[in-house]
Amino acid sequence: MEKRGLCWSIGAMLVLATAVKAEDLVKESLASLPPETIRMEYSSPAKLRRLPNYVSLRQRYVGPQLRILEERFAELGVRESDIDEVVLGWQGGGEQMELEGLVTGRFSPKDIADRAEARGLSPSTVGEVPAYCLGPETGSTCVVVVSDALGAFGPLSALGTMMAARDGQAPSLASNERFVKLVGEARGPAPIWGVAVGNSVADWFKAYLPSQGNLQLDWARAFQSVEALAYSVETAEKVRLEAKMDCATPEAAQSMRQVFEGLKLFQQLAWQNQYPNRPNPFESVEIGLEGRRVLLKLTTGYSELESAPALGTPSN
Numbered sequence: 541m542e543k544r545g546l547c548w549s550i551g552a553m554l555v556l557a558t559a560v561k562a563e564d565l566v567k568e569s570l571a572s573l574p575p576e577t578i579r580m581e582y583s584s585p586a587k588l589r590r591l592p593n594y595v596s597l598r599q600r601y602v603g604p605q606l607r608i609l610e611e612r613f614a615e616l617g618v619r620e621s622d623i624d625e626v627v628l629g630w631q632g633g634g635e636q637m638e639l640e641g642l643v644t645g646r647f648s649p650k651d652i653a654d655r656a657e658a659r660g661l662s663p664s665t666v667g668e669v670p671a672y673c674l675g676p677e678t679g680s681t682c683v684v685v686v687s688d689a690l691g692a693f694g695p696l697s698a699l700g701t702m703m704a705a706r707d708g709q710a711p712s713l714a715s716n717e718r719f720v721k722l723v724g725e726a727r728g729p730a731p732i733w734g735v736a737v738g739n740s741v742a743d744w745f746k747a748y749l750p751s752q753g754n755l756q757l758d759w760a761r762a763f764q765s766v767e768a769l770a771y772s773v774e775t776a777e778k779v780r781l782e783a784k785m786d787c788a789t790p791e792a793a794q795s796m797r798q799v800f801e802g803l804k805l806f807q808q809l810a811w812q813n814q815y816p817n818r819p820n821p822f823e824s825v826e827i828g829l830e831g832r833r834v835l836l837k838l839t840t841g842y843s844e845l846e847s848a849p850a851l852g853t854p855s856n
Contacts, residue, residue, distance in 0.1 A: 569627040573713040579630040581734030640694025667703030726770035733772040765792035
């Protein structure tokens with residue numbers, strides 16, 4: 541399974557709000573996130589919780605940073621089952637990428653305030669609403685209740701920018717026509733989908749390709765011709781990942797396809813050497829080419845994912 545999507549989508553089910561439709565949450569996110577956003581992901585935890593392997597998969601694929609976040613939000617009484625939808629946005633690149641986003645679900649602002657007070661968490665104020673900031677380990681990630689139907693999270697400065705954008709006092713991602721168009725092409729009924737542009741494409745693959753082992757690759761250079769990535773993860777009888785990468789030219793797309801053929805071979809050899817008696821859940825990767833677009837498809841079973849060593853689990 542596309543581990544990147546599963547890791548972030550499951551790990552991010554830790555913040556606050558009440559229910560609105562998915563398309564409304566995406567619209568709210570475009571109106572709230574800054575125009576410098578280079579990566580965005582939508583997920584529906586409500587749909588993912590229907591998976592028979594959900595609990596074990598969630599335990600395996602949540603990264604350390606999100607585990608810390610989960611613990612901190614649990615201190616506020618926010619349960620994983622309270623969250624229905626999540627939109628995550630990233631700025632920056634590499635280890636400096638800044639995570640923020642919006643969520644929908646069910647929560648009690650009064651209970652959260654009472655829990656925070658009981659634990660000595662003094663709220664800050666962002667846009668005339670309280671923001672609860674949770675520990676230095678998470679980079680002081682903060683949570684605010686935007687309205688009765690929406691919550692937001694991120695560093696305090698990022699939340700201030702988001703609130704200003706919602707009030708029309710700062711530009712938002714909705715003003716980035718290229719990104720908005722990419723989101724429009726990527727969004728659909730899948731419980732997980734996302735987009736990335738520029739150097740965040742290389743960061744995405746670097747963090748989540750399985751079985752990297754001792755692979756020596758200049759990721760930024762290898763992906764420098766990729767202008768945009770759009771992906772989706774369907775979860776029916778099996779997990780189905782589809783990813784589309786738009787390159788600068790058809791020649792660049794051909795070179796990118798060769799890179800993926802090499803990565804596929806490396807992964808298969810590494811898996812065979814390390815786990816010769818285990819099925820490789822990434823064996824069925826298909827690599828295609830359409831003009832300047834490279835296509836990736838992967839279909840795998842839940843049991844294969846569940847038993848696979850988490851070699852590609854990201855560190856954040």
